[in-house]
Amino acid sequence: MPQPPEPSSTIVMHADAMAEVVHRLAQEIVGGNPDVEKVVLLGILRRGRPLADRLAAHIKEMTGISLPVGSLATTLYRDDLRAGMGHAQIGLAGTYFDFPIDDMTIVLVDDVLAAGRTIRAAMDEVMDYGRPARIQLACLIDRGGRELPIQPDYLGWTVAAGPREYVSVRLVELDGEDAVLLIPHPYKFGSGEASP
Amino acid sequence: MMTPVRTWNRKDLIGIEELSRPEIELILDTAPQFVAVSARESGIKKVPLLQGRLVVNWFYEPSTRTRTSFELAAKRLSADTLSIAASASSSVKGESLHDTLANIEAMHSDIIVLRHYYAGAPHMLAKRHASHIINAGDGRHEHPTQALLDAYTMLDHVRTLRGDRHATLDGLRVALIGDVAHSRVARSNIWCLTKLGARVVLCGPRTLMPPEIGRMGVDVSYNLHEAIHDADVIYALRIQLERQQSCLFPSLREYIKLFRIDRESLKVAPPHALIMHPGPINRDVELAAEVADSSRSVVLQQVTNGVAVRMAVMHLLANQPGRRTAPAATEERAP
Numbered sequence: 001m002p003q004p005p006e007p008s009s010t011i012v013m014h015a016d017a018m019a020e021v022v023h024r025l026a027q028e029i030v031g032g033n034p035d036v037e038k039v040v041l042l043g044i045l046r047r048g049r050p051l052a053d054r055l056a057a058h059i060k061e062m063t064g065i066s067l068p069v070g071s072l073a074t075t076l077y078r079d080d081l082r083a084g085m086g087h088a089q090i091g092l093a094g095t096y097f098d099f100p101i102d103d104m105t106i107v108l109v110d111d112v113l114a115a116g117r118t119i120r121a122a123m124d125e126v127m128d129y130g131r132p133a134r135i136q137l138a139c140l141i142d143r144g145g146r147e148l149p150i151q152p153d154y155l156g157w158t159v160a161a162g163p164r165e166y167v168s169v170r171l172v173e174l175d176g177e178d179a180v181l182l183i184p185h186p187y188k189f190g191s192g193e194a195s196p
Numbered sequence: 197m198m199t200p201v202r203t204w205n206r207k208d209l210i211g212i213e214e215l216s217r218p219e220i221e222l223i224l225d226t227a228p229q230f231v232a233v234s235a236r237e238s239g240i241k242k243v244p245l246l247q248g249r250l251v252v253n254w255f256y257e258p259s260t261r262t263r264t265s266f267e268l269a270a271k272r273l274s275a276d277t278l279s280i281a282a283s284a285s286s287s288v289k290g291e292s293l294h295d296t297l298a299n300i301e302a303m304h305s306d307i308i309v310l311r312h313y314y315a316g317a318p319h320m321l322a323k324r325h326a327s328h329i330i331n332a333g334d335g336r337h338e339h340p341t342q343a344l345l346d347a348y349t350m351l352d353h354v355r356t357l358r359g360d361r362h363a364t365l366d367g368l369r370v371a372l373i374g375d376v377a378h379s380r381v382a383r384s385n386i387w388c389l390t391k392l393g394a395r396v397v398l399c400g401p402r403t404l405m406p407p408e409i410g411r412m413g414v415d416v417s418y419n420l421h422e423a424i425h426d427a428d429v430i431y432a433l434r435i436q437l438e439r440q441q442s443c444l445f446p447s448l449r450e451y452i453k454l455f456r457i458d459r460e461s462l463k464v465a466p467p468h469a470l471i472m473h474p475g476p477i478n479r480d481v482e483l484a485a486e487v488a489d490s491s492r493s494v495v496l497q498q499v500t501n502g503v504a505v506r507m508a509v510m511h512l513l514a515n516q517p518g519r520r521t522a523p524a525a526t527e528e529r530a531p
Binding site: 073075077089091092094124 | 229245508511
């Protein structure tokens with residue numbers, strides 16, 4: 001359900017810029033994987049999934065190859081849930097992919113990279129499903145604030161966000177528009193589905 | 197779409213009677229991802245949500261299905277599990293429930309799954325002890341996880357049928373057939389289904405109907421055809437054959453003739469009606485074999501869903517925010 005952006009937010013990326021960035025990320029994924037037919041894309045729910053679909057569409061255009069795309073929920077592997085600090089809910093939408101990942105190159109796709117804890121959870125989850133040849137990471141925005149030694153292989157933009165600012169990626173598929181906003185509020189935990 | 201913010205904040209699961217509709221819905225909506233964990237075709241059928249926690253199965257009555265289901269649920273959440281059978285425990289030496297539980301807790305248990313022949317035993321223990329207590333059936337009182345897995349099975353069916361994963365049980369017609377009076381499964385199901393908006397009709401011999409029907413918000417019929425002619429779900433309860441000795445119904449033959457669900461009686465039911473049973477089935481008593489094994493029967497799906505629903509319950513109880521003293525979180529942690 002599209003919700004209007006916060007009034008005091010700043011737009012840091014417009015739709016045109018986002019389209020360019022996604023196109024460039026697709027080019028870099030192709031460039032980084034000479035054996036591109038061995039690549040599978042796993043979008044981290046929720047906004048990583050539409051981004052993964054867009055990347056797959058671009059890669060199809062460039063190479064003629066349709067890469068398999070799946071969804072990763074990561075919620076069942078989150079460290080904050082496990083420790084009893086959990087605020088994220090285990091939503092209805094779960095991990096789903098119907099292709100084997102053994103010996104494949106998995107590109108994890110997420111909208112915002114921050115602490116890196118979601119990516120840690122995603123890697124653990126993937127490993128429970130099989131043994132990929134390698135795992136790479138593509139992110140639209142790196143907002144900084146890393147708590148784990150995790151870096152993206154393919155990065156859209158870096159946004160210098162302070163600890164009291166929240167980076168909100170809005171996508172046509174889910175929010176009715178393409179934009180990245182900087183919202184001057186501390187991120188509120190527990191505001192719905194796990195949306196790191 | 198954002199899901200409404202709902203949090204679980206009960207220490208224990210004792211009965212359905214005290215739960216609100218949103219609490220029941222939270223459990224049911226937490227279960228689907230756990231169904232997927234057990235159904236993984238390749239890879240590890242396990243998630244680390246209860247890693248390092250201790251789940252103790254403590255059963256004072258015989259049970260295969262429920263005990264196995266809880267044990268598997270705990271294992272699929274990566275918990276350590278321990279089973280205590282009452283016949284082998286110190287209770288036979290006269291130790292009280294409180295003392296036994298205090299000893300289990302001295303070994304740092306996190307979740308206690310208790311089945312006991314006295315109604316109220318889990319409630320009594322939950323008040324005095326810190327462990328999360330899950331009632332796995334107490335006397336004739338309640339069997340909450342059975343009702344939850346039954347509701348989940350109905351919900352899953354309705355959602356698949358309508359292609360709407362937010363569909364509810366509002367208006368669903370459920371016929372509960374058989375020995376309602378002695379059945380904790382029936383009691384929990386009645387609470388659960390009526391809270392979820394389903395319409396419940398009870399059917400069976402008069403002597404097997406509970407005295408408190410009037411305040412349960414359900415209809416009663418003593419005629420099987422009348423009860424099932426418009427049912428979306430036909431739920432046969434287990435006839436406890438030992439009841440016959442207490443003369444609550446004249447003969448098994450008469451019960452079978454009047455209340456057994458078979459091909460003949462199903463002729464009056466809608467063709468889409470689901471057949472359910474909590475198990476173990478007395479074949480050809482409550483359910484004819486041809487019905488129990490038919491494509492309309494979802495008794496094995498109930499068993500499959502039971503593991504996932506119990507995983508959801510254990511996760512909600514043991515992983516709720518603020519319940520455990522977790523290491524201090526960094527303020528303003530980036531999302």
